[in-house]
Amino acid sequence: MSGFFAGGPADGVATVIGALLTLGVWAYLLGERRFFRLAQHLLAGLATGYLVVLAVREVLLPRMVQPMLAAPAADPLLWVALLLVAAMAGAQWLPRTVVVVPVSLLVAGTAAFALAGAVAGTLLPQLGAASVAPGLDPAGLVAAIIGALITVLVVLSFLHGAPRTRLVAGAAGIGRWLLLAGVGGWLGFLIVSRLALLIDRLGFLVGDLPGVSR
Amino acid sequence: MTEDRTPDPPASEESELPVEEPEEIAPAEPRAPGSSVGGGWLLVLVLLAVAVVADRVSGGSLLPRPEPNDQSVSTAFRALAPGALVLVAVDADLGTYPEIRPAVRAALSDLLGQGAGLAFVSVSVEGRAIAVAELQRLRASGVSGERLLDLGYVAGAEAALVRLTTSALPGDVEGPMASAVAAAGGGIGAFDLALLVGGTDVGPRTWVEQVGTRLPELKMVAIAPTFARPELEPYLRSGQLTALLATVNDDAAYAGTVDADTAPADRPAGGAALLAGILIALLVVVRWLLTALPRLRTGQAPAPELDEG
Numbered sequence: 352m353s354g355f356f357a358g359g360p361a362d363g364v365a366t367v368i369g370a371l372l373t374l375g376v377w378a379y380l381l382g383e384r385r386f387f388r389l390a391q392h393l394l395a396g397l398a399t400g401y402l403v404v405l406a407v408r409e410v411l412l413p414r415m416v417q418p419m420l421a422a423p424a425a426d427p428l429l430w431v432a433l434l435l436v437a438a439m440a441g442a443q444w445l446p447r448t449v450v451v452v453p454v455s456l457l458v459a460g461t462a463a464f465a466l467a468g469a470v471a472g473t474l475l476p477q478l479g480a481a482s483v484a485p486g487l488d489p490a491g492l493v494a495a496i497i498g499a500l501i502t503v504l505v506v507l508s509f510l511h512g513a514p515r516t517r518l519v520a521g522a523a524g525i526g527r528w529l530l531l532a533g534v535g536g537w538l539g540f541l542i543v544s545r546l547a548l549l550i551d552r553l554g555f556l557v558g559d560l561p562g563v564s565r
Numbered sequence: 566m567t568e569d570r571t572p573d574p575p576a577s578e579e580s581e582l583p584v585e586e587p588e589e590i591a592p593a594e595p596r597a598p599g600s601s602v603g604g605g606w607l608l609v610l611v612l613l614a615v616a617v618v619a620d621r622v623s624g625g626s627l628l629p630r631p632e633p634n635d636q637s638v639s640t641a642f643r644a645l646a647p648g649a650l651v652l653v654a655v656d657a658d659l660g661t662y663p664e665i666r667p668a669v670r671a672a673l674s675d676l677l678g679q680g681a682g683l684a685f686v687s688v689s690v691e692g693r694a695i696a697v698a699e700l701q702r703l704r705a706s707g708v709s710g711e712r713l714l715d716l717g718y719v720a721g722a723e724a725a726l727v728r729l730t731t732s733a734l735p736g737d738v739e740g741p742m743a744s745a746v747a748a749a750g751g752g753i754g755a756f757d758l759a760l761l762v763g764g765t766d767v768g769p770r771t772w773v774e775q776v777g778t779r780l781p782e783l784k785m786v787a788i789a790p791t792f793a794r795p796e797l798e799p800y801l802r803s804g805q806l807t808a809l810l811a812t813v814n815d816d817a818a819y820a821g822t823v824d825a826d827t828a829p830a831d832r833p834a835g836g837a838a839l840l841a842g843i844l845i846a847l848l849v850v851v852r853w854l855l856t857a858l859p860r861l862r863t864g865q866a867p868a869p870e871l872d873e874g
Contacts, residue, residue, distance in 0.1 A: 380606040402690055409693070409718045413735065464723035464775065472774030472805070480803035537795050544664055544791035546842040547813045550834040551663040553610070553617045 370560045373552050411436070505530050609845055613838055620835025628836035637808035638672070638819055641758065641786050647680035649757040650745060652716075652733075654772060655685055655699065656692035658764035661790040667833040668788050668816035669762050671823040673699070676760070677708060678823075682742045684756070686716035686733065688725040689765040693718040714742040722767050726775035729753050754780050758807075763789035769797055773805045787811070813839060 372393070375386035415436070419429050435453040442450045481502075483495045507519060508526030515523065620627055645651070653673070657665065676683060685700055687693040700715055717735050719725040731752040734743060749755030753776060761769040769787035777785060784807040789797055794811035801809045810816055817833035 377610070380610075401694065405690055405693060405718060406720075410720045413737070414720075460724060461722065464727065468723060468771065468774030468778065471778045473770070476803050476805060477799055480799070533795075537792070540794055541792040542846050543813060543839075543843070544661065546839060546846065547664040547791065547834045548661065550613060550617060550838045550842060551666075553614050553838070554621065554832075554834070557614050557618050558621050 366555075366559055370556055373556060501529055505533075612845065613842055616838040616841040617835060620837045623837075628840065635808070635815065638786055638810055639675070639822060641784060641808050642672075642675050642679055642681075645676075645679050645681055645757055649679070649681045650742065650749075650755060651676050651681045651683050652753060652756040652759040653683050653685045653696075653762065654692075654759055655687050655696035655762045656689040656765050656767050657695050657762045658790075659691045659694065661764045661792075662695055664790045664813065664834075665762065665764070665788050665810075665816060667820045667831050668810050669699075670831045671820035672760060672786075672788060672810075673703065675823045677703075677712065681757075682712045682714065682745075684714035684716050684733075684742060684746065686729065687718050688720075688722055688729075689767045690718070691765055692762070692767075695762075711741050714738060714740065714746070723771060723775050726767075726772065727779070730776055730779045753783065756783065758784045758786065761785055761787040761789075763787055763793055763797075768793065769806065769809075770800065773800050777805050788816075 372390050375390045378384075379387035415429055415432055418426060419433070435456065438445060438449055438453045481495060481498050483492060483499070487495060504522055504526035506526070507523040508530055510519070510523060657669075662669075673683065683703075685696045687696045696715075700713060703713060704710065715738065716733055719729060721728065729752065731750075733753055733755070734746055734751050746755040753759065759772070759776070761772050763769045769785070769789055772785060772787075776783065785805070786808045787797060787800075787806050788810045791812050794809075797806065797809055797811055800806040810819055813834055817836075820831075820833050
């Protein structure tokens with residue numbers, strides 16, 4: 352059972368619907384695509400509907416409309432936000448020069464936060480953590496040197512088109528293989544992750560549905 | 566007009582002259598899911614289902630329960646004072662949440678057992694759906710409303726996280742937890758620990774980058790699907806994350822240490838089923854390699870997969 356409906360009839364209905372949809376998606380493996388497409392459309396429709404409801408109920412109404420109605424002059428930025436929302440909503444009909452303003456703000460704002468965060472929160476701390484510092488134990492020292500070496504080799508593998516000596520070309524080749532090895536290792540994690548999901552669904556079908564393990 | 570046209574050759578000529586048929590090049594036969602692999606998939610599903618049933622019937626004792634390699638999650642939770650404020654940032658993905666659900670529910674149970682109050686917040690749409698469901702489940706299981714706080718969904722991804730550092734309380738929340746957060750400044754800094762439930766793009770890494778840089782004293786514990794471990798492990802090593810659960814084994818080991826009344830949906834994937842699945846995956850990889858290597862050696866591309874779904 353899902354545990355979300357305290358064992359009532361809704362829980363039973365949710366379980367049966369979940370089981371039918373799971374079987375519908377798996378039917379794709381046996382060549383039956385109609386149920387799979389139905390499940391896809393259902394997912395897309397529900398996701399869109401949910402997104403709209405969430406945006407209206409938890410963002411637009413409480414954070415923009417209600418404050419504006421309560422005190423229209425309290426926060427001028429809300430009016431700016433309303434204009435930007437209107438420009439985005441009417442993008443299909445408005446001139447491109449108008450629509451480009453909210454889109455540019457959105458992209459630039461996101462990029463600024465993401466880039467600053469990546470530099471301050473990932474690049475610099477990780478460089479600091481991976482660098483060879485005094486006081487490291489031998490194992491840490493070896494790990495830091497190997498890490499730095501792998502980083503250099505992988506970065507060299509991205510030197511496409513630049514003039515390269517034979518030594519650099521060889522190092523770049525090693526870097527490419529190291530990169531592939533890294534991707535392979537990550538795929539191994541991915542397989543285990545997906546396997547856990549498959550087992551969860553099987554457990555749901557053979558355990559929760561017929562009540563084997565209740 | 567019609568006279569200017571070049572007359573068509575008589576039909577008889579066509580039939581008498583030997584016409585050399587162009588040699589048709591047979592395209593590589595695409596493999597449609599269900600045509601040749603359907604039976605194989607069915608067998609895989611049946612085998613895994615048998616392993617799952619065996620796991621469940623045996624109560625998970627077919628294989629020894631994994632020992633926790635790392636106690637840092639338990640240690641971080643035990644270090645909390647009774648009545649501590651914990652921020653649960655749910656930004657999991659609906660598709661991958663089932664993998665970490667047992668560990669997340671064990672962690673919530675563990676924190677409630679320590680006497681902590683839990684405040685839920687999401688900056689991703691999917692995470693909000695999961696947060697609402699988990700809040701509903703906790704309330705239905707009898708957890709006092711005074712120990713739960715819903716901070717809702719905050720739009721804006723990275724920008725939302727930055728705003729949360731100074732202002733996390735929506736206008737319409739009240740209660741003892743909300744008062745405590747407001748008294749401590751109203752931002753994320755009011756919390757003693759943040760439990761980051763990852764899976765979407767805005768996950769623990771984004772929290773470390775946006776919140777960790779602004780509130781370095783905030784302890785952050787992350788739970789994420791296995792595929793996110795290579796991405797998150799460096800943050801654990803550098804100390805930016807206090808603790809991390811990001812493998813099925815670690816999840817199962819941690820959930821096993823929490824004394825909770827586990828519903829079937831809260832149980833981690835069984836060891837026998839996982840082992841069977843890994844063996845099957847290895848067989849599939851070996852089979853693919855055996856068929857693909859000779860073709861790769863001769864430079865022949867493998868047949869493309871047909872995906873019209």
